[in-house]
Each structure stands twice: as structure tokens, then as C-alpha cells.
Amino acid sequence: IQRVSSLVPETEAIYETDLIADPESIVDQAREVLMIRNLHTLQEIGQLRETADSMSERARELEEESRRDPLTGTYNRAYLEQYLRQEFDQATRNDWPLSIAFCDLDGFKKVNDTYGHQAGDKVLQATADLLRRNVRRVDVVARYGGEEFVLVFPATDRDIARAVCERIVTAFQTTRHDIGPQPVPVTVSIGYATHGGGQRFPNVEALVRAAAPALYTAKLQGRNRTVRYDAAERAPVVQFL
Numbered sequence: 001i002q003r004v005s006s007l008v009p010e011t012e013a014i015y016e017t018d019l020i021a022d023p024e025s026i027v028d029q030a031r032e033v034l035m036i037r038n039l040h041t042l043q044e045i046g047q048l049r050e051t052a053d054s055m056s057e058r059a060r061e062l063e064e065e066s067r068r069d070p071l072t073g074t075y076n077r078a079y080l081e082q083y084l085r086q087e088f089d090q091a092t093r094n095d096w097p098l099s100i101a102f103c104d105l106d107g108f109k110k111v112n113d114t115y116g117h118q119a120g121d122k123v124l125q126a127t128a129d130l131l132r133r134n135v136r137r138v139d140v141v142a143r144y145g146g147e148e149f150v151l152v153f154p155a156t157d158r159d160i161a162r163a164v165c166e167r168i169v170t171a172f173q174t175t176r177h178d179i180g181p182q183p184v185p186v187t188v189s190i191g192y193a194t195h196g197g198g199q200r201f202p203n204v205e206a207l208v209r210a211a212a213p214a215l216y217t218a219k220l221q222g223r224n225r226t227v228r229y230d231a232a233e234r235a236p237v238v239q240f241l
Contacts, residue, residue, distance in 0.1 A: 069143040071121060072128035080142035080150055087154050088195065088204035097196030099153040099161035100207060102215040103131065103168065106187045106223040108147040111179070119179035123186055126177055134168045150211075151192075158194035158228060165190045165226040173224065191215030193229035 067079040075083070084100070091098035105111075105127060112120040124147065131141045131149060140152040153161050169188060176183030191214025193199075193207055201207040210229045218227040 069128075072124055072143050074128045074131070074149065075140060075142035077142065077144055080140070080144070080152070083140060083142075084152060084204050084208070087152060088207065091155070091195055095196070096155045097157045097194055098207070099156045099158060099192055099194040100211050101151040101153070101161065101165055101190050101192035102144070102211045103149045103151060103188050103190050104215055104219070105147040106189055106219075108186070111184070111186060115179045115184070119177075122179055123177050123184075126175070127172075127186075127188070130171050130175060131168060134171050135164060139164070156194075157197050158192070158199075161192050161194060162226060162228065165192055169224065169226055187224035189215060189218040189223045190226045191218050191229070192226065199230060 067075055069076045087098055090096075105123070108120065108123070111123055124143075127147070127149065128141065128143070131151065135141060135151060136153075138154055139156075140154075142150050142152070144150045151164075153164065156164075169190060172186065172188040176185055178184075191211050193201075193210035193214060195201050195207050201210065214227045214229045218225050221227065
């Protein structure tokens with residue numbers, strides 16, 4: 001700037017014109033322009049970060065939606081199978097227990113036949129809500145299909161699993177559904193199995209297969225109850241509606 005400033009008078013004399021009044025003003029203007037550009041750049045970076053955060057949040061929301069059953073809001077079967085594999089591997093690796101339970105509504109076909117499928121959907125939604133309110137925060141509730149739900153109890157032995165299942169059975173016994181002229185009771189049968197604590201399974205599929213006959217035994221014994229797998233090993237397997 002000093003070199004240019006020293007040449008200005010001579011240049012002005014040659015061309016008989018005023019080139020600049022104050023060379024320092026050019027520096028000030030340049031600094032101002034640079035500051036404005038920097039501010040604009042910072043604003044653009046901030047906007048890009050907000051957009052990226054928004055897109056990331058939306059991606060998380062979409063991923064969570066893909067895991068959920070659209071009617072009940074519980075986890076769907078696809079996510080359940082993935083989650084169960086992970087929990088079984090961790091339980092086996094860390095030598096801690098893992099319990100799962102099959103829950104099936106008693107006489108649900110009669111509800112649909114008597115009151116219609118919309119009433120049945122209301123009962124399923126209420127069922128999901130009852131299950132969520134009566135399990136622990138660490139537990140997972142998933143819809144397995146139709147009126148059947150699966151509960152996963154991570155790091156949970158059979159005694160605690162039984163206590164939670166019994167609490168659920170009691171909650172259903174005391175609940176009425178407003179789907180007809182009079183409130184309608186709908187009970188639940190539960191069969192559960194535990195990996196660990198004297199009963200170990202070779203893989204997660206075997207654990208799932210163990211809980212199923214426990215559920216069927218609960219149905220055979222009169223429904224509206226909880227049955228543990230080892231108490232159901234020799235019971236016949238019967239499909240109930």
C-alpha cells in the first residue's frame with residue numbers, strides 16, 4: 001500500500017486526474033467486504049448444518065417408523081427378530097439371562113365376529129398400551145402377528161419374568177373395552193421361557209420355540225394365566241383361535 005501510495009501523485013500528474021483520495025480507504029473497504037463475506041459464509045455454514053441436522057433427524061424418524069407396527073405402535077416382527085438375535089448373542093457372551101414371553105388374547109376371534117374388525121383393532125391398540133404400561137423400561141414389546149405379541153426381557157431371570165407376566169395378566173383381568181353396549185373384558189394367556197439359570201438354548205430360534213408350547217399350555221389349562229416353559233415341555237401343542 002505504501003509503494004502504491006508513493007506512485008499515486010506522479011501518476012495523477014501524468015494523467016491529470018485524481019486516482020484515489022486516500023489509499024488507506026481501499027484497505028478499509030477491502031476489510032469491510034472481507035468481513036461481510038466471512039459473515040455470509042458463516043451464515044451459509046450454519047444453514048447447511050441445520051439442514052444436515054434436519055435430514056439426519058428425519059432419517060432417524062423414518063428408521064424408527066420402519067421398525068413399528070402401524071396399528072399398535074409396538075415394534076414389528078422384522079425388528080423383533082433382529083433385536084432378539086442381538087440380545088441372545090449378548091446374553092450368551094456375557095453369561096446373563098434372557099427371557100421372552102408370548103402373549104395371546106383369549107377369544108379374540110369372537111370379538112371380531114361379534115363387534116367387527118374396527119372394534120378388534122381398538123382392542124389390539126388397547127392391548128399394546130396395557131403391555132407397554134406393565135413392562136419395564138428396558139423391556140421390548142413387539143407384535144408377532146394377529147393378536148399375538150412378544151415381550152423381550154433383557155438380562156432377566158425367570159422369576160422376574162414371571163412377576164412381570166403375572167402383573168400383565170392381572171392388568172388384563174381388570175380392564176374393560178368400550179366396544180359394545182356393555183364394556184367387554186378380554187383376558188390374555190402368556191407363555192415364557194428363559195435362557196440361563198439352569199436352562200440354556202443353543203440358539204435364539206430354540207428359545208422362541210420353547211416359549212410357544214408354554215403359551216399353548218396356558219390355553220389348555222383354561223387361559224387367562226402365565227405358564228413357564230419347563231412346566232410345559234411335555235404338554236401337547238394345540239393351535240387356538
